[in-house]
Amino acid sequence: MNFERHITSHLEDWKAREHRKPLILRGARQVGKTTLVKTFSKGYDFFIHLNLEKPSDKSLFEAYDDVHSIVESLFLLNRIGVDNQKNTLLFIDEIQELPKAIHFLRYFLEEVPDLHVIAAGSLLEFAMKDVESFPVGRVEFLYLHPLNFAEYLQAIGHGAILEQLVKIPVSPVAHNLALSLFHRYAIIGGMPEVVKRDIKDNSLASLPRVYESIWGSYKEDVEKYASYPSQRNIIRHIMDAAPLYMDQRIKFQSFGNSNYKSREVGEAMRNLNAAKIIQLIYPTTDMVPPIKPDLKKSPRLQFLDTGLVNHTLGIQAQLLSMNDLSNAFKGAMIPHIIIQELLSLNTIANIKPYFWVREKLQASSEVDIVFPYGDKVIPIEVKSGSTGTLRSLHFFMDGVEHPYAVRIYAGEFKIENLETLNGKPFLLMNLPYYLGTQIPKYLDYFLNNYTAD
Numbered sequence: 001m002n003f004e005r006h007i008t009s010h011l012e013d014w015k016a017r018e019h020r021k022p023l024i025l026r027g028a029r030q031v032g033k034t035t036l037v038k039t040f041s042k043g044y045d046f047f048i049h050l051n052l053e054k055p056s057d058k059s060l061f062e063a064y065d066d067v068h069s070i071v072e073s074l075f076l077l078n079r080i081g082v083d084n085q086k087n088t089l090l091f092i093d094e095i096q097e098l099p100k101a102i103h104f105l106r107y108f109l110e111e112v113p114d115l116h117v118i119a120a121g122s123l124l125e126f127a128m129k130d131v132e133s134f135p136v137g138r139v140e141f142l143y144l145h146p147l148n149f150a151e152y153l154q155a156i157g158h159g160a161i162l163e164q165l166v167k168i169p170v171s172p173v174a175h176n177l178a179l180s181l182f183h184r185y186a187i188i189g190g191m192p193e194v195v196k197r198d199i200k201d202n203s204l205a206s207l208p209r210v211y212e213s214i215w216g217s218y219k220e221d222v223e224k225y226a227s228y229p230s231q232r233n234i235i236r237h238i239m240d241a242a243p244l245y246m247d248q249r250i251k252f253q254s255f256g257n258s259n260y261k262s263r264e265v266g267e268a269m270r271n272l273n274a275a276k277i278i279q280l281i282y283p284t285t286d287m288v289p290p291i292k293p294d295l296k297k298s299p300r301l302q303f304l305d306t307g308l309v310n311h312t313l314g315i316q317a318q319l320l321s322m323n324d325l326s327n328a329f330k331g332a333m334i335p336h337i338i339i340q341e342l343l344s345l346n347t348i349a350n351i352k353p354y355f356w357v358r359e360k361l362q363a364s365s366e367v368d369i370v371f372p373y374g375d376k377v378i379p380i381e382v383k384s385g386s387t388g389t390l391r392s393l394h395f396f397m398d399g400v401e402h403p404y405a406v407r408i409y410a411g412e413f414k415i416e417n418l419e420t421l422n423g424k425p426f427l428l429m430n431l432p433y434y435l436g437t438q439i440p441k442y443l444d445y446f447l448n449n450y451t452a453d
Contacts, residue, residue, distance in 0.1 A: 001196050002039045003147060004154045005032065005194045010142055011040050015116065022105045022117040022135075024095075026350075027144035028276040028304050029122040029221070030214050032192040035307055036144060037091050037118055044116070045087035046080045052097040052339055061100055067107035071115065085100055085114040096121035106135030123224050125274035141348075146190030146305045148344035149182055150437045156181075165438060168445045169413050175432060179410065184436035186337050187319045189307015190344075204316055211311040215239075218277055225271045242278055242301055243312040246333035247296040247339075249283075277304050281339065283357040287400050289372045291354055297344075302353065306337040324410045326384040327398035334433060335368050335382040341436030342369070356396060365392040371406075373443050380406040380439070394420040401403040403427050406443075408436070413452060425452050 014023055025033050041047040050057040056223040064070050074090065075082050090108075095101050101119075108117045119139075133218040147155065153162040158181060164174035188198050194210050219239060226232045241256025251266040284292035303309050310316045315329060325334055342353050356367040356379065369380040379396045383389075390407065397405055403426040413435070416428045429446045431439070 001155075001199070002035060003032065003151060003192060003195070005036055005144070005147075005151055006345075007036065007142060007144055008040065010347055011036075012043075014140070014142075015043070020113070020116065021138060021140045022108050022119065023143050024124070024139050025118060025120040025140055025144060025220050026106070026124060027122065029217060030191060030193065031144050031146050031304075033120040033122070033144050034093055035192065037089075037093075037120065038149060040118075041089050041091065044089040046078070046084055046089070048074050048080070048090045049093065050074075050091065051093045052101060053094045058098050058101075060115055061098055061104065067111050069320065070104070071112050085112060086116075088137065089116045089118065092117070092119040094121055096123045096126070097121040102134065106138040109135070109138045112192065123221070123275060125269075141350075143347050143350055145344040145346075146340070147192060147195055148190060148341050148437050149185050149434055151344075152185045152190060152195060153181065153408060156199055166441075168438075168441060170432070170435065172412055175412050178434045179432060182432075183325060186306060186325055186433075187310060187316050189305040189310070190307050190340070191307060192305055204320065207316075208311065209306060215308060215312065218275075221275070225268075225275055227267065227271065231264070231268055231271075234264055235272060235412075238265065238268055238272065238278070239278065243303070243309045245301050246303065246306075246309050246313075246329060247300055247336040249300050250296055277341075278302070279304075279352065281352055282354060283366075284354040285357060285371060286370075287356070287377055287396065289375060289377060291370060291372055291377060293354055294357075297357065297359070302339055302343075304331065306340055309336070324384065326410055333382065334408075338382050338433070338436045339369070342439065343386065345437060345440070358395065365395045367392050367396050371443065373447065376400070376402045376404065376447075378402075378404055378443060380408060382408045384411070386410040391421065394422070397423050397426045398424055404443075404447055404450075405429070406431060406439070406446075408433060415446070417452070427452055 014020060027033055052058045058072055060073055072082060080088060092101060105119060108115060150162055161174055161178055165178060180222050182242055188194055191214060194207055197206055197210050222232050222235050225235055237256060237258055253262040255265045269280060273280050280299040281302045282295055282299045283297045284293055288294055295363060310319065319328055322328060339353060353369050356370045358365045366384045367379045371378045371380055379393050381390050381393045393405055397420050405426055406429045408431050410433060411430060414430045418428050419425055427450055431442060435442060
């Protein structure tokens with residue numbers, strides 16, 4: 001079973017380009033990189049797939065010191081004429097296993113530019129340390145994430161609902177079914193193997209083995225994440241304890257009731273962040289672009305996939321019985337998956353969203369997400385309840401010159417004319433949870449069609 005991924009349009013653009021650089025596809029393990037490229041390869045006459053975890057495939061790069069010899073050998077082994085380079089896709093999978101292969105990507109561009117070359121790896125940040133000369137400017141990158149909700153709808157055969165969701169504004173007739181489908185997606189997450197199994201069995205009971213296999217494979221890679229031997233235990237501790245801190249601000253010192261020092265935890269966290277298993281989302285105090293993270297303030301933890309966290313916490317069965325996930329896991333679950341949805345849109349650049357803070361003894365405030373739009377920073381709160389309870393959002397709106405704010409909640413789409421607690425008029429666009437991937441498009445609609453009274 002192959003899924004339609006929105007990143008495919010970027011692959012098609014890359015393929016059609018006359019001056020095409022070798023492409024490195026990045027992302028954590030098991031988000032579907034290999035499957036994506038195999039599906040994409042059907043648009044070529046010839047496909048050569050190397051997996052550098054296999055000694056036989058790795059030996060080709062080890063045996064030769066020039067790219068022409070490698071290409072000639074590959075074409076000969078695969079019985080492809082060397083004049084078919086324009087119609088051939090070479091896929092170098094798990095390229096992080098051989099730093100020499102990463103270095104050689106520059107020569108594919110310079111010496112065999114007609115050959116289409118894609119490389120993939122999940123631990124590239126660590127392999128790059130051993131690359132003699134990384135081909136800066138001679139390769140390009142795309143980033144792959146777990147399935148987002150739009151991709152999930154395609155996977156489960158609900159394209160009709162997706163058609164409704166991309167219409168702006170969304171029709172009220174789609175609300176109840178879309179919310180129900182998002183509920184299921186938010187519980188199981190977007191890891192491709194999990195979604196495949198859920199489609200096949202339609203039962204949470206069959207999913208634990210899949211989650212354990214995925215999480216177990218990440219733990220087995222601990223040695224690759226560790227900068228030094230004793231760091232392995234620190235990383236294992238973080239991976240065991242971190243799910244309890246989903247969407248919470250954390251301190252490195254003694255993280256998870258440990259005796260580990262701030263420096264030790266911070267370095268281990270940054271390694272996991274580089275592997276894209278656990279990411280650090282930092283706050284900002286900026287209210288106008290450009291938004292800059294404040295690395296001195298406590299970050300939040302963002303996991304690769306909410307479904308993995310739900311499984312680790314053992315709360316999936318409990319979530320199934322809830323009508324509204326707003327309060328799930330102390331209100332942390334929905335903000336977490338909305339961030340996951342936004343991250344999934346970042347296919348060209350590895351850009352993280354920020355949250356906004358004002359920290360004062362008597363009046364600290366936090367806004368879940370701040371989104372740059374032109375010369376404005378748009379605050380986005382993720383919570384249900386009355387608009388009068390959005391105190392941090394009100395405070396933010398009092399501090400900016402524009403009137404636009406967003407609330408993501410379980411209700412239907414609507415735009416309200418409101419006033420802050422201090423009496424400033426502003427516009428609040430209320431978006432249902434299931435429109436997370438549509439936020440940029442809805443901001444276009446909102447700011448181009450509405451003005452404050």
